[in-house]
Amino acid sequence: MTSADGASRWAVEARGLGKRYGRRWAVRDLSVRIPAGAVCGLVGPNGAGKSTLLGMAGRLVRPTTGSLHVFGAPVSAAPGLTDISFLTQDKPLFPRFTVEETLRLGRELNPRWDRAVAERIVRSGKLSMAARIGSLSGGQRSRVALALAFGKRPRLLLLDEPMADLDPLAAHEIGGLLLAEAAEQGTTVVMSSHRMADVATMCDHLVALDGGRVRLAGEVDTLLAAHVLVTGVHLTEGVPAEIARHTVVESRAVGRQFTALVRPRGRIEGDWKIAEPGLEEVLLGYMRSPAAPPLLTAAARTESAENEEDEGAAA
DSSP, X not given: OBOTTSOBSEEEEEEEEEEEETTEEEEEEEEEXXXXXXXXXXXXXXXXXXXXXXXXXXXXXXXXXXXEEETTEETTOGGGGGGEEEEOTTOOOOTTSBHHHHHHHHHHHOTTOOHHHHHHHHHXXXXXXXXXXXXXXXXXXXXXXXXXXXXXXXXXXXXXXXXXXXXXXXXXXXXXXXXXXXXXXXXXXXXXXXXXXXXXXXXXXXXXXXXXXXXXXXXXXHHHHTOEEEEEEOOSSSOOHHHHTSEEEEEEEETTEEEEEEEOSSOOOSXXXXXOOOHHHHHHHHHHOTTSOOEEOTTTSOHHHHTSOXXXXXX
16 A cells, blocks of 8 residues: 555565475465655564575565565566665674775665764764774664665665673663654654564564464554453453353462453453553563464554454454
8 A cells, every 4th residue: 555645555465475495484464554754663482484584675685476576666676675674683794804994885776865863873973984893882882783775775774683792881871862853854664673672662562473373563653452361350261251251361370379461352340450451561471472463553564364254352
């Protein structure tokens, strides 16, 4: 779908996407879309398919099945290369290059290179342009890598665990830098992370994968609002009838204390305490309960999925 000015509303749109390595599917039957301008957290356990999905969007991995579009065009289209920056977890930089030489390389390789943006990111970290990459700390190398990524002026920035090797202070600084530059340039960011604090504070959109399939996707606020935490005293085994009539994502009982993560279908009857769950509680509930039905908001569902009846889809 495109807007009135012809621009696609969706930065990433996958339909039936799959990637197989031998007999193992890393991603399978994945249909989801990410709106343009979103800062999207890509989460899930190890082996969930996060890096594979990023690799396919970044044109480093070729899909086995399905289709993948970036801003309305097939990801295989050559012009798309100028619109995408992909920063892998190991942040590949030449250790013998100086910071200045690294930025010069970025200028030579990218036709839309923005020198002012790249140098602003580097200088805001008080880095010497003469410093060699190999002498920098992890946080400083991340800053240089982000300078290269943003200097390219991408429409889509793909980040694979960008904060993984950073201490809390450096992660806070780099996270603030990323959000500020993304907002100024209007860049869509898709960032994989195991750090729930980063996702909760930085991202307005979420895609959660498990076993190569989508478990949750959509606006963070909408996903959270679709769930409640139900707690109370329960003296018999199993899920109470007044709760079982709703969509129960996960439930557990410790002694007489019963707790459940629920997608309510109306009012929950009975003497139960109802609370709003946090993002980590919702994500862990879905990861621990693979049989629970997935939830995609209207903004995350593809058109084909929208035409199908989905009792659990958020409005």
